[in-house]
Amino acid sequence: MSKEIITNRPSGIASSIYPKRIPKIKVGAIKDELGFTLSERLALRQAWNLIRPFERRYGQDVFYSFLNDMYWGINKFRDGRDLNLKAMHSHALQFIHFFGLLIEEADPVMFQLMINDNNLTHSRCKVGSAYIGNLAQALVDYVLKVFHKVSSPSLERGFRKIVEKFQNYHDHQPTKTAYHRVSKLDVL
Numbered sequence: 001m002s003k004e005i006i007t008n009r010p011s012g013i014a015s016s017i018y019p020k021r022i023p024k025i026k027v028g029a030i031k032d033e034l035g036f037t038l039s040e041r042l043a044l045r046q047a048w049n050l051i052r053p054f055e056r057r058y059g060q061d062v063f064y065s066f067l068n069d070m071y072w073g074i075n076k077f078r079d080g081r082d083l084n085l086k087a088m089h090s091h092a093l094q095f096i097h098f099f100g101l102l103i104e105e106a107d108p109v110m111f112q113l114m115i116n117d118n119n120l121t122h123s124r125c126k127v128g129s130a131y132i133g134n135l136a137q138a139l140v141d142y143v144l145k146v147f148h149k150v151s152s153p154s155l156e157r158g159f160r161k162i163v164e165k166f167q168n169y170h171d172h173q174p175t176k177t178a179y180h181r182v183s184k185l186d187v188l
């Protein structure tokens, strides 16, 4: 009688079938590469469909009250001594429109590129990340107030995450180099 060694381990073909690994159970909502849940994405898109027709008005309300509090910001729109009113008024629309573009962007790589590009523009104009964060927060507070009746925890969380993306950029990054090469300006 042949001796069979009985082990708990399956052998032969059975080993490739049993025991099957139990898939890792993810607790809580599944997030995309940028950290948004599906319901946050949905809430942001639906909210922006309501906001879009009023972009100009909301953008002006928020940006001009921001400049009222932080009057130094007006100096960022000077050409020499003259105030470039066209650039300043355009920014009131550009900045809110940029929010909308981010919310519509489905590709995480493009999303991050857009944020990086925006950060570079502001680094060039020497606008610090704290102020970018302040303006982003002011816009979010404003729209959540206007749409308080249709607001939801998902929408609030979604907006908070967008504000964090703006805040998470570090000042003094090299403005003329790519791929994190060190610029001479950083060494000096």
Ligand code: HEM
Pocket: 073, 074, 076, 077, 087, 091, 094, 095, 096, 098, 099, 118, 121, 122, 125, 127, 131, 132, 133, 135, 136, 166
């Ligand atoms: C969430 C916050 C902000 C967003 C989304 C935003 C968005 C933008 C966008 C889309 C542009 C145009 C970029 C281009 O033409 O390529 C821009 C330019 C600019 N932004 Fe902002 N911005 C923000 C905050 C600020 C703040 C706080 C200031 C300071 C006052 C500021 C000052 C400027 C200036 C000086 C320019 C260049 C304007 C020009 O073309 O002459 N931005 N910004």
